Amino acid sequence: MCYWLVLMYICTNVPDAYYVGLINYITAQLRLLHIALPKMATLEPDAVLQEKLAHTYGLTIKADVPADAGAQDVIQDRVYARLVECIRFHQEIMKCVDEMESVLSVTVLIQFFTSTLVICLTAITVISSESLQFSAYSCNWPETDARFRKTLRICLARMQRPISLTACKFYKLSRETFLLLLNGSYSYFTLLLQMNQKND
Known part of the structure; x- marks a missing residue:
């Protein structure tokens, strides 16, 4: 019994950690694109952003724009090239998300289904015992x-x-705890959303 419990623990937590790592990666790429979009029409490229884009996807933004008055066409070409690079960057992110979905969609569905089932069965056990x-x-x-x-x-x-049941004697699994979990999840979500907006 203990062997199967350990095996179930590994089977449920390893995909979760992998999924969270991929979500963090996609979020970081979206933040880079979020930084790049407002700056694509400026004359001078952001050196840090240029380095990140070059390191991640091999995208380059050239800054060698001539300073004379006849360089307007060259400037517009550079600005347009930045737009194209941002579009390519966005396409790479979408491609990554599509690949992630094709690999993990069944696993994520099973995880959500089993988590919901565990919560419901726990609530039924508590109600029956009451x-x-x-x-x-x-x-x-x-x-x-x-x-x-x-x-x-x-x-x-x-x-x-x-x-x-209790979660390491900290939380009793009950209907009240389930509602607290939902409220806490939404509170954490709004907190992370506000932190993201402040960083932007």
């Missing part, structure tokens, strides 16, 4: 002897504490 005391109280206890009623009271007192 209703045990009502089922026990519904028995024909008034017609029983004192020994039965005394034992039933002890049993009912014990059943007031529902059966539930």
Whole structure:
């Protein structure tokens, strides 16, 4: 049993870590494109951005624009070349996302399905355990002897504490925890979104 539990743990967590790494990679590439787009019509290229684009995709933005007045066509060609490079960069990102989806779409579907199933089954277990005391109280206890009623009271007192699992004794898995998890996920999402917008 322990062997299978360890194997299941590895099978569920390794794809998650891989998926998170790929998502972070795509996010970083989108941030680079986000930086490049507003600067593509400027005359001087951003040296850091130029280096990142060259390192990641081998894209080059040339800055050797002549300073004389007859160089307007050359300047416009350079600006247009930057637009083309940004378009190529975006196409590479979309290609990467398409490849990622083709490789991981089934795995991600299984992960979401199993996570949802685990949460639902845990909630059902908690609800079933909460209703045990009502089922026990519904028995024909008034017609029983004192020994039965005394034992039933002890049993009912014990059943007031529902059966539930905990996450390393920190969180009890219950309906309330599920709602807190949803609220916390949305709060983290809005926090990360605000941090992203501040960095832009």
